[in-house]
Amino acid sequence: ETAVPTIFGLPLKYVSLVTLAVQNAALSIVMHQSRVSTPPSLSYSPASAVLLNEILKGSISLVIALWRISRTDERRPFSSPVSSPVRQLLRDIFSPDCWKLSIPALLYVVQNSLQFVAISNLPVATFQVTYQMKILTTAAFSVLLLRRRLSPTKWVALLFLAIGVAIVQLQSSSPSPSHPHQDTAVGSAHDSAPYYMHVMSPLKGFGAVTAACFTSGLAGVYFEMVLKNSKADLWVRNVQLSLFSLPPAILPVLYARDSVTSHGLLHNFGAWAWATVAIQVFGGLVTAIVIKYSDNILKGFATSLSIVLSFLASVLLFHFRITPSFVVGASTVLAATWMYNQPAGREPAIINQVVSN
């Protein structure tokens, strides 16, 4: 693609980044709610959710890929009758290099499962802040695998980003006794206050979130490498990714066969569970667009902005108080984002001076 793709006249690159930020904020809240709002005996199976996510994402990508192929077919003046869109699509999907997607597919299934372990064992805010470590793992893998060179300004921006996120979170980890009810909303260390006495194990949660940061960085960068080193269509790559995700996603479901055969795959799937899966499917599709039109490191900035967004949402919805630490942290995140996005050569001179001295 040479032209910059747009949606409703706006650059797709920025629309997708902002959409991803909103999606991320929504997911942490809804997913956590879906785990703690029912007694454990009535909770749904995360393995089913992970599998369902892949099936839906793969199906949507398949439809989009087919639509794109038929569209280019119509435009071609002498389209050959032997290549029907479906046949063309199958040829693209089962291309000789499709195996490359097996690596990110496996990593993402592991990551999506770990995310459930993490969010069931940690308060939303703690989960969000520790999950931001993926910004640093992603930067590291981008440098290692994509040989991406980051200018000193960009490294400083990454550091500021991490600091800003931590400062924003300081607010959430200090209890605010004057607003006991807001705990059920976003980002309080006490929002885990189990409505049904779920036993949380922070150690397990931290272990899961740390592992998820590594799979996130590696899988994202690997997917970017495959995507940018070939001409294959993004949506075909997504279908390949989902196909390779099926075996590892089905395995845990089969493992829990007893409960699936006696209750069905969708046992205990209530509104929160469906909302979780829907937001995840949407997020997967937007993530793919972000990786294609910007890159994994910018994706990290979008998700940090999501933390700022979820706090703003809780101010509006749950009368959260804005504290000085929130203002300082959020400003740092925004400044870091701006700094990272400065085109080479137009970076703030002062930073280059400080860094190079």
Ligand code: C5P
């Ligand atoms: O947290 P992170 O950005 O690494 O999460 C990426 C999410 O997007 C995962 O849930 C993964 O399954 C999904 N994804 C996708 N299709 C892609 C890339 C990522 O569904 N092409």
